[in-house]
Amino acid sequence: MATPLTRDQMAWRAAQDLPDGAYVNLGLGMPVLAANYAPGDREIFYHSENGILGVGPVAQGAEIDPELVDAGSQRVTLRDGASVFDSAASFAMIRGGHIDITILGGFQVAGNGDLANWDAKVPNKGPLIGGAMDLAAGAKAVHVIMRHSTRDGGARLVTTCSYPLTAPACVKRVYTDLAVLDVDVGLAGGSFVAREIIPGLSREELTAATGAPLIFAPDCRELVAPELAEGT
């Protein structure tokens, strides 16, 4: 019986792909957990769209400054070499293609790389975009962390997104609780390529849980994550 990855394990896996020297923007929710799990020997600058390049750990005690927050409104510290700037400059950094990787949450990703992550059509609630559209359109690489299936067992990896798009054809890689998958736009209509799959899950089971064409990389391997205490 396969055990799906926890939120922190998914974030841990996404963090392993952040290279030394990268400038990275982490979305709210699971993506921001990745900062806890990047290998310590890599120097990574986290960008926060409200105006920080070089977000440090969450502030404790005397470090707390209510006028220094990240995009999730957490009171944070700054790392060595950090800088602060205004929102227009921050989004010029994003739109201008200077951010190497953004990790975002998702409702749906299509085989052609389309991303839907801002409007789940909840009744009686207004829309919330924030910086998601700018990040999806502007970052050099868009990685997504999301569960492989909805609570009802529906597919989130789909042929065509049914939710409103955040940006078309932007996603390169998806980390789910079952697998690591790349988007391959080279195949007709787009497909997912499984790079890693959790132990105990068969290829047939992963294919059944995926609502778009799925192929397995020749070197597809086991996705083994360490035991991790759940973050917040």
Next chain:
Amino acid sequence: MIDKRVDDLQAALAGIGPGASIMISGFGNAGIPGNLLHGLSGMGLSGLTMILNAIRRLEESNPVFFAEGQIAHVITTAFRGPGQAPAAFERQWQDGKLTFEIVPQGTFAERIRAGGAGVPAFYTPTAAGTPLAEGREQRDFNDQTCVLETALTADVALLRAEKADRYGNLFFRGTQSNFGAAMATAARLTIVEVEEISDQTLPPAQVHLPGIYVQRVLQAARKD
């Protein structure tokens, strides 16, 4: 002689009338002009247009804006309240008492920057291929589809900064500048509350926002 300092909240907000369009700085709890918002909400105005990053926080800090139906229109990147039940602003929208325009955050910032910089419109790839681009003017540049966005200006901008001098030069702390730095350039009347008004003028290299963009400065301790 130039002296942009004002003595009290009333003097800071004088002249703002019904139907005004108002840009409000702030992201999270940083750069929020809490004193000015408190004063404004007590003026009992109607028909206001609020231009700000997220409307949710305004309802939490100043519910009277909504309880008294002072706001007619909102331009924002986040028109969603917490939880599953609708917030007051979501109910007013559903009841047809309040309208809104939703804008991606980078486009929001750039439209305000353009408004202050005399650029009437610009093309951006953000939102191309999404429902926000439907019915909008679009054009391809370098094989990338872009959406035409127009500049945003306003009657008033409300900001918070750490320090000012009598010329209206501003120094921001932490992530305080966020949208305020651009908003100050795009409004006809920019009002700033600061922790400290320096008797000495700010050193030129420490001026984050030149006083040319600022009309009034009020000293006031931070208010959430």
